[in-house]
Amino acid sequence: MRILIVEDEPDLLASLAQALREEGYAVDTADNGDDGLFNAEGTDYDAIVLDVMLPGIDGWEILKRLRKTKKTPVLMLTARDQTRDRVKGLDTGADDYVVKPFDLEEVFARLRAVIRRSANKTTNLIEIGDVQIDTAARNVLFKEKPVELTAREYSLVEFMALHRGEVVTRTQLYEHLFDENDTTMSNLLDVHVSNVRKKLGAEFIVTRRGHGYCIE
Amino acid sequence: MKIFKSIKWRLQLWYGLILVVVLAGFGFTAYQLERNRQFGRIDQELHRRLNVLANALHRPPPRRLDQGFFRPPPDQMPDEAPPIRQENRPQPEFRLPPEAAQLFGTNDSNGFYFHITSGTENDRHEIARSENYQKPKAVIQFDHFFDQLNHADLPPEKRPAKLKSMDYQDERITADILPSGELIEVGCSIAPELNELRHTALNLAAVGSLILLVGLTGGWWFVGCALWPVSAISTTAAKISAGDLSQRINVADAESELGQLAAILNSTFARLETAFAQQKQFASDAAHELRTPVTVILTQTQMALARERDAAGYKQTVEACQRAAQRMRKLIESLLELARFDAGQEILKRMKFDFAKMISDSTELVQTLADERGVKIMAELDALEVTGDPERLSQVVTNLLTNAIQYNQPSGEVRVKLESQTGLAVLKIADTGQGIAPEDLPRVFERFYRADKSRTGAGNAGLGLSICKAIVEAHGGTMEVASKQNVGTTFTVRLPV
Numbered sequence: 001m002r003i004l005i006v007e008d009e010p011d012l013l014a015s016l017a018q019a020l021r022e023e024g025y026a027v028d029t030a031d032n033g034d035d036g037l038f039n040a041e042g043t044d045y046d047a048i049v050l051d052v053m054l055p056g057i058d059g060w061e062i063l064k065r066l067r068k069t070k071k072t073p074v075l076m077l078t079a080r081d082q083t084r085d086r087v088k089g090l091d092t093g094a095d096d097y098v099v100k101p102f103d104l105e106e107v108f109a110r111l112r113a114v115i116r117r118s119a120n121k122t123t124n125l126i127e128i129g130d131v132q133i134d135t136a137a138r139n140v141l142f143k144e145k146p147v148e149l150t151a152r153e154y155s156l157v158e159f160m161a162l163h164r165g166e167v168v169t170r171t172q173l174y175e176h177l178f179d180e181n182d183t184t185m186s187n188l189l190d191v192h193v194s195n196v197r198k199k200l201g202a203e204f205i206v207t208r209r210g211h212g213y214c215i216e
Numbered sequence: 217m218k219i220f221k222s223i224k225w226r227l228q229l230w231y232g233l234i235l236v237v238v239l240a241g242f243g244f245t246a247y248q249l250e251r252n253r254q255f256g257r258i259d260q261e262l263h264r265r266l267n268v269l270a271n272a273l274h275r276p277p278p279r280r281l282d283q284g285f286f287r288p289p290p291d292q293m294p295d296e297a298p299p300i301r302q303e304n305r306p307q308p309e310f311r312l313p314p315e316a317a318q319l320f321g322t323n324d325s326n327g328f329y330f331h332i333t334s335g336t337e338n339d340r341h342e343i344a345r346s347e348n349y350q351k352p353k354a355v356i357q358f359d360h361f362f363d364q365l366n367h368a369d370l371p372p373e374k375r376p377a378k379l380k381s382m383d384y385q386d387e388r389i390t391a392d393i394l395p396s397g398e399l400i401e402v403g404c405s406i407a408p409e410l411n412e413l414r415h416t417a418l419n420l421a422a423v424g425s426l427i428l429l430v431g432l433t434g435g436w437w438f439v440g441c442a443l444w445p446v447s448a449i450s451t452t453a454a455k456i457s458a459g460d461l462s463q464r465i466n467v468a469d470a471e472s473e474l475g476q477l478a479a480i481l482n483s484t485f486a487r488l489e490t491a492f493a494q495q496k497q498f499a500s501d502a503a504h505e506l507r508t509p510v511t512v513i514l515t516q517t518q519m520a521l522a523r524e525r526d527a528a529g530y531k532q533t534v535e536a537c538q539r540a541a542q543r544m545r546k547l548i549e550s551l552l553e554l555a556r557f558d559a560g561q562e563i564l565k566r567m568k569f570d571f572a573k574m575i576s577d578s579t580e581l582v583q584t585l586a587d588e589r590g591v592k593i594m595a596e597l598d599a600l601e602v603t604g605d606p607e608r609l610s611q612v613v614t615n616l617l618t619n620a621i622q623y624n625q626p627s628g629e630v631r632v633k634l635e636s637q638t639g640l641a642v643l644k645i646a647d648t649g650q651g652i653a654p655e656d657l658p659r660v661f662e663r664f665y666r667a668d669k670s671r672t673g674a675g676n677a678g679l680g681l682s683i684c685k686a687i688v689e690a691h692g693g694t695m696e697v698a699s700k701q702n703v704g705t706t707f708t709v710r711l712p713v
Contacts, residue, residue, distance in 0.1 A: 009508055009511075009512060011512045011516065011536040011539060011540060012508070012511055012512045012515060014532075014536070015512070015515040015516045015519045015533075015536065016515055018519055019515065019518070019519040019522065022519070022522065022523065079504050079507040079508060080504065100507040100508060100510070100511040101507055101510040101511040101513075101514050102511060102514070102515075103514065103518060104514075104515055104518040104519060104522075105518070
């Protein structure tokens with residue numbers, strides 16, 4: 001899962017980015033409106049965390065312009081908790097909002113929710129054959145036994161599971177699992193895929209030669 | 217009683233009372249006039265008949281009502297004129313001429329009657345009477361006629377000009393004693409007149425009551441109309457005191473005294489509402505400014521505590537928390553400073569000091585910042601002394617200079633000019649920045665107002681210019697701003713010397 005955070009307060013940006021990385025997300029950051037819009041339009045993020053008050057283009061404007069081209073889920077961070085601000089945010093196209101000051105747990109939960117909704121899932125539980133994925137607790141059961149996965153392996157499983165039945169290209173996987181700071185080796189993805197197959201059964205991820213991978 | 221405390225009731229009672237007194241006065245006067253007219257007419261009739269009878273007795277010259285008896289002068293008096301109350305005077309013969317007899321009734325009890333007697337008071341004998349004279353009906357009260365009876369022997373010019381009459385039950389009687397000693401009584405029934413007067417009195421009372429009723433009703437309505445705004449005002453004021461500051465009194469009649477009062481109250485309410493809204497906005501802005509540092513502390517600590525960290529990780533968190541706390545401290549200090557100025561609690565030093573030197577000191581203080589941005593500061597300072605708090609005023613100058621540098625273009629200029637104008641020290645600080653948009657210009661001194669909606673740096677909460685203005689105004693000075701876009705902004709501070 002790859003996320004963009006647009007926030008101008010440096011300490012807040014740093015702690016949010018670090019916390020989300022530790023949650024296993026690939027995180028890109030922008031500390032002003034112009035960079036934020038550029039990133040948001042250029043990459044398929046799984047979600048965007050967007051502050052309202054920004055130097056340059058403000059959060060409302062970014063949202064408005066972004067909605068012309070992309071449906072990326074957007075979680076607004078706002079310091080104003082008046083109803084009209086929330087209504088304005090939701091009407092402009094935000095998927096959810098969090099009012100400052102917030103708890104990190106709440107941001108995580110809301111992020112999971114907007115990502116889940118954008119994948120048309122209604123619960124945190126995904127069942128594929130013998131594999132059960134709990135996206136809230138971020139754990140995976142295989143034949144009802146917990147499986148140890150690294151953060152990146154889990155992200156791979158979750159992303160593939162949310163796009164079940166679709167062929168996911170390697171480029172897509174690179175985009176969603178690694179952020180702009182990762183200097184990935186091209187074969188790192190194959191390593192992750194083979195590790196997941198070892199842990200969850202060889203048939204869990206199917207390779208479509210010349211296209212990518214798929215969970216059926 | 218509560219009812220008598222009400223203005224409406226007291227007014228009603230007061231003019232009701234006045235109306236009753238006036239109406240009663242008019243009614244009484246009208247009744248008296250009517251009564252006098254009626255009785256005057258009867259008296260005239262009675263006296264005419266008395267004279268006719270007197271004439272019939274002796275045929276003396278007729279007595280005129282207004283002049284008493286007319287008698288010839290004494291020298292023309294006939295010698296044989298009998299002395300008054302002569303004991304054995306021969307009885308005069310009495311013959312009532314027919315034209316005089318018509319004046320008196322016969323059996324008709326309503327008509328006029330007469331009774332003529334002679335003799336002394338205790339020994340009277342009748343000379344003549346009308347047919348309808350009934351003794352018990354009228355008993356002459358001699359006391360009543362005493363004056364005029366006792367004056368019978370006076371010369372006519374000294375006799376009372378007018379004969380008296382008296383009422384006995386529903387009769388009216390007059391009497392006179394002729395110089396020759398005969399007592400003539402003439403009377404008539406006044407029952408119809410009394411009846412008529414009773415009618416008049418009833419009519420007057422009815423008309424008076426009607427007028428009173430109309431007056432009271434009209435007055436009630438009018439007082440109600442006049443006092444209606446008072447209840448409107450109190451209803452609105454009650455709503456406002458209950459917390460709804462948007463209420464206004466509906467001023468229907470702006471010209472009346474209460475209308476003017478309502479207009480004044482409305483403007484007071486409007487100012488209250490604005491002040492309340494500003495206060496609310498201020499509190500909400502202050503809370504909003506505190507939200508970001510609190511968010512930083514929360515996310516930093518929650519993230520740090522989520523798992524074990526190395527020392528560097530914790531240090532990072534603690535440093536971030538410190539920065540957030542510093543920012544909050546600065547904000548809180550600014551807020552408290554403003555609150556003290558608002559409450560008039562900020563104690564300013566009052567001392568004479570060299571304003572020009574203080575400005576050049578401040579300029580040196582910001583020189584490093586100016587050098588960083590390549591901004592040139594040009595000062596043109598007249599030697600001037602002002603009285604005030606040098607630390608506070610230095611805060612103002614430094615703040616304005618910092619703004620002028622920060623919002624300048626690279627390698628721009630800041631011009632500082634101090635001069636004396638008609639007893640005022642005028643300080644102008646002009647930059648060559650991009651200027652302030654006209655829509656933002658009137659609001660730059662507002663608290664938490666930032667022309668640039670985003671934060672331009674931690675700690676800049678948009679309170680600096682508000683504090684500067686508060687300081688200058690606490691010194692009895694004024695602060696203004698003028699700006700032209702893409703040319704620059706000039707702040708002008710005027711202080712009394």
